[in-house]
Amino acid sequence: MRGLHQLDRSAAIVGTAALGVLAMVPVLFPGNYLIGVLTVAAIYGIWAVSWDFMCGLTGRENFGHALFIGVGAYAAGFMNVQLGWGPWWSLPIAMVLSTAFALLLGFPTLRLRGPYFALAMLSAAVIMQRLMLIFWEYTGGEEGIQDITPLIRNHLHYYWFVLLLLGVITFVLSWLARSRWGLILRAIRGDEATCLAAGIPITRYKIISLVISAALAGLGGALYAHYQLQVSPQLFSIITSITIITMVYVGGMGSIYGPVGGALLLTLLTEGLRDVGEWRLMVYSVLLILIIFFLPNGFIAPLWQRLRATLRGRP
Amino acid sequence: MSQMLLEVEGLDKRFGGLHAVKQLSLQVAKGEIVGILGPNGAGKTTLFNLLTQFIAPDAGRIVFKGHSLRGLKPHRVVALGVARTFQLCRPFPGLSVLENVLVGSLGPRVHHPDLVERAMHLLEQVGLSSKADTAAELLSYGDQRRLEIARALATEPELLLLDEPFAGLGSAEIEAISALIRQLHAEKQLTILLIEHKLREFMQLVSRVIVLDFGEQIADGTPQQVVENPRVIEAYIGKQGAMP
Numbered sequence: 001m002r003g004l005h006q007l008d009r010s011a012a013i014v015g016t017a018a019l020g021v022l023a024m025v026p027v028l029f030p031g032n033y034l035i036g037v038l039t040v041a042a043i044y045g046i047w048a049v050s051w052d053f054m055c056g057l058t059g060r061e062n063f064g065h066a067l068f069i070g071v072g073a074y075a076a077g078f079m080n081v082q083l084g085w086g087p088w089w090s091l092p093i094a095m096v097l098s099t100a101f102a103l104l105l106g107f108p109t110l111r112l113r114g115p116y117f118a119l120a121m122l123s124a125a126v127i128m129q130r131l132m133l134i135f136w137e138y139t140g141g142e143e144g145i146q147d148i149t150p151l152i153r154n155h156l157h158y159y160w161f162v163l164l165l166l167g168v169i170t171f172v173l174s175w176l177a178r179s180r181w182g183l184i185l186r187a188i189r190g191d192e193a194t195c196l197a198a199g200i201p202i203t204r205y206k207i208i209s210l211v212i213s214a215a216l217a218g219l220g221g222a223l224y225a226h227y228q229l230q231v232s233p234q235l236f237s238i239i240t241s242i243t244i245i246t247m248v249y250v251g252g253m254g255s256i257y258g259p260v261g262g263a264l265l266l267t268l269l270t271e272g273l274r275d276v277g278e279w280r281l282m283v284y285s286v287l288l289i290l291i292i293f294f295l296p297n298g299f300i301a302p303l304w305q306r307l308r309a310t311l312r313g314r315p
Numbered sequence: 316m317s318q319m320l321l322e323v324e325g326l327d328k329r330f331g332g333l334h335a336v337k338q339l340s341l342q343v344a345k346g347e348i349v350g351i352l353g354p355n356g357a358g359k360t361t362l363f364n365l366l367t368q369f370i371a372p373d374a375g376r377i378v379f380k381g382h383s384l385r386g387l388k389p390h391r392v393v394a395l396g397v398a399r400t401f402q403l404c405r406p407f408p409g410l411s412v413l414e415n416v417l418v419g420s421l422g423p424r425v426h427h428p429d430l431v432e433r434a435m436h437l438l439e440q441v442g443l444s445s446k447a448d449t450a451a452e453l454l455s456y457g458d459q460r461r462l463e464i465a466r467a468l469a470t471e472p473e474l475l476l477l478d479e480p481f482a483g484l485g486s487a488e489i490e491a492i493s494a495l496i497r498q499l500h501a502e503k504q505l506t507i508l509l510i511e512h513k514l515r516e517f518m519q520l521v522s523r524v525i526v527l528d529f530g531e532q533i534a535d536g537t538p539q540q541v542v543e544n545p546r547v548i549e550a551y552i553g554k555q556g557a558m559p
Contacts, residue, residue, distance in 0.1 A: 180421050180430075183410075187418045190407030196369070197401070199393030199422030199470045 008178070010308060012171070015257060019167045022264075026156055035155045039227055041267035042162045046169055046220035048247040048259035053173045054213035056254035057182060058206055059189035060110065064121030066240035067105075067128055068098040068214040070233075072221025074132070077145035077231040082138065087149045090222040098218025102211045110206040113192065122238070129236035144232030151226045162223055166260065169216055174256045185209060186254070239281055246288045252301025261300035320345045320474060320506050321366075326375035328358075328365055328530075335361045337530040339375070343474070348500055348507045350521035352514075352541070354550060358530040359510045360402060363476050366508075367399050368392050379474065394423050398472035402479045402510075404459035406451035406466075412438065413447040415462055419469030434469060441465045441495060457488035464495065475499075477509040481516060489516050496520060518542070526550070 022042075026035045047069060055062045075097045076090035105124055109117040132139045139145065152158040176182055187195050188202050195202045225231045234240075243266070251262025266284075273280055291299065321343040328336040336358045343349050351359050364370040366377060368389050377384040384392050398419075407415050416434040420427070427433045438444040441461040446454065451462060460480055467475055480496065481489045493516050499505050511517040518524075518538040526534040526541055528550040534541050541547055 180417075183414060183418060184421060186410060187407045187414075190409055191405050193369070194401070194405045194407060194466075195418070196389040197367070197393065197399050198419040198466060199390045199398075199424065200418065201388065201390045 008174070011174070011257060011304075014304075015170065016167070019163060023160055023163055026159065032155055035159050036227075037267065037271050039155075039159045039162055040224075041264045042159070042166045043220050043224050043227070044244070044247060044263040044267050045166045045260040046162075046223070047217055047244050048251065048263040049166075049170050049173055049256060050213045050216035050220065051244050052248050052251075052253065052256055052259040053177065053216075054206075054209040056248055056256075056259070057177060057185035057189060058209060060206065061118050061245070062121045062210075062213070062241075063118045063238075063245070064123070064125035064241055065213075065217055065244050066236050066238070067101060067121060067125040068217035069221040069224070069240060070125070070128055070132075070231075070236035071098045071101050072218030073225040073231045073235050074139065074145070074221075075218070076222035076225040077148050078138070080148050080225075081145050087151045087226055090151075090226060091219055094218040094222035095215040098214040098221070099211050102214030103207070106207045106210045110210065111203045122241075125236050125238065125241060129233045132233040132236065139233075142233065144230055146230045148225055148229045148231070150229060151223075158227065162227075165219070165223070170257060170260050173212075177254075177256050181205075189254075242281070242288075243284060246284050248298075249288055249291055250299050252298030255298070255301035258298055258301030258304070261304075262298070265300070318345060319343065320347075320380060321508075322376070322378045323366070324376040324378075326362070326365060326377065327373045328361060328370065329373055335530050336365060336372075339527075339530070339532055341525055341532065341535070343506060343508060345473075345506055346500075346504050347523060348496070348509070348521045350517055350524045350538075351508065351510045351527060352517070352524050352547075353527035356529075357527040357550075359527055360478055361530075362527070363399060363478055363508075363510065366392075366476065367397060390422065393470050393472075396424065396471070396473035397476065398467040398470045398474070399476040400460075400463040400467050400478055400480065402482060404456070404463050406454070406459055406462055408450075408452045410451055411448050412443055412451050412454065412462055415451045416465050416469045419466040420471075422470055424471045425469070437465045437468055440468075440499075442491070456483050457485075457491070460484065460488075460492055461495070464492075464499075468499070472505070474506045474508065477507060479510050479512065481511060481513045489513065493520055 022038065026038060047065065051062060051065050072094035075094045079085040079089055079093055080087055105120050109120045133141050152161055184200055184205050188205060192202055247262040247266050248259040250266060251260065252258030270280065273283055276283060319342045324340045326336055326339040339362065351362065353359050361370065365372045368384060368387050372385060379395055379397055382395055407418060413434055416437055417430055420430050420434060435444060435447060438447055441464055443458060443461050443465065446458065454462060480492055484492065496507065500507055521538060524536065524538050524541040525532060526547050533546045533550060534544045
């Protein structure tokens with residue numbers, strides 16, 4: 001695709017149609033259980049797409065995305081329950097706090113090459129999980145924070161709200177990924193020294209991308225808190241981070257829309273795997289290994305590209 | 316010789332026990348093509364890394380158009396108008412040829428309403444316009460060299476540092492890249508500093524040669540003067556009489 005700032009029209013149309021279908025599903029098949037599953041799927045979509053924007057494009061993998069998610073969710077819970085703030089405050093505050101964490105971790109580690117960023121994120125998430133237990137007076141310890149006020153009381157309306165946010169975020173990030181910003185991030189993934197030789201301030205681009213990624217993950221965390229109406233230290237767990245990375249790999253790393261599809265697919269699959277319970281992580285890991293081995297570009301994005309090529313071939 | 320584009324004085328760099336560049340001083344006037352010659356390990360690439368601040372010097376002064384380059388980030392050096400290529404071609408994998416050049420034009424120096432058109436024009440200049448949509452890593456080695464030069468040109472440099480532009484090329488490709496360098500010099504009044512081993516093509520291309528040996532400058536003059544300089548012959552062939 002030549003040029004900058006070009007929107008992929010067919011993808012935008014298909015994406016909007018897919019969102020429309022997803023919005024209609026619970027109307028056609030009413031039931032709170034289905035609405036719940038779809039709401040969680042849409043929130044995972046926000047987490048996966050936010051991970052992909054920074055990590056999929058630059059290739060700097062973040063093994064602790066759960067940090068931003070947990071910070072966003074706990075910010076929502078703490079403000080709402082302990083301080084009694086209105087629930088809508090949660091969204092901006094979650095974004096600001098996760099941004100602060102992104103700056104704190106990104107500044108020292110993203111200027112270095114090597115695994116420092118990935119390791120720092122991984123350990124920061126683990127540390128935060130422990131801190132939630134140590135400062136139990138404020139965080140509720142193992143129990144977490146209960147009785148969070150919902151943002152929107154009607155479940156269906158809340159699902160539509162989350163779905164709308166997912167749509168807007170995916171649209172904006174796709175647009176950014178196709179702009180000069182995305183080109184620079186993909187160049188950083190290719191070769192950092194060549195980027196410097198091309199006059200690109202790579203550290204600045206990486207940090208700002210991490211901030212965008214973190215803010216959206218924090219937003220998703222707050223949305224999750226106001227859906228579950230409680231938060232617990234499990235949010236910070238490595239399982240959350242790995243789940244998101246799996247979704248991105250299944251969807252197609254660096255494609256932005258692919259991970260959204262991956263998140264929806266795997267969340268529904270998880271519901272199907274409820275019975276295996278504890279084995280879920282193992283099923284996930286096996287899936288991840290199989291995909292990296294046989295489909296290194298993922299599943300959703302290559303499928304869509306092939307479909308589009310076939311449609312173009314036969315007008 | 317008062318209007319110097321680049322002035323280097325007392326440049327020094329050690330890597331542990333290795334004294335890679337020793338008290339090096341050199342000057343480059345606007346519009347010159349200067350060659351840097353020297354045996355392997357003479358510190359040529361280190362000199363480029365120091366000039367572009369990819370490696371921080373231990374001591375010395377680097378002044379480009381009145382701006383000191385020391386302590387700047389590499390991308391700031393590019394922003395002032397110094398571009399470089401790498402000895403080993405490093406195109407961005409996963410990006411098309413056109414996108415590779417576009418990345419070079421996204422820095423602060425370039426103000427052009429249509430960056431794609433500009434990039435296509437650069438690709439035409441280096442003879443790659445027919446391969447604009449090819450994945451960069453699929454190019455032949457000679458074409459990667461051209462791409463490397465196009466990407467450096469995309470930053471709109473006043474001083475271009477070419478690190479062994481002929482390395483790994485056949486004679487036809489060397490001829491073509493030489494012609495390209497000459498053409499760029501003529502058209503854009505570009506000042507060029509280049510490192511090379513291939514003596515014949517190199518000597519025809521440059522107006523002045525600076526010879527390094529063990530990090531030290533041992534000669535500075537026209538190609539003719541330099542090849543007759545006994546210290547240069549000694550560095551390349553060994554001391555007279557030492558050979559049987």
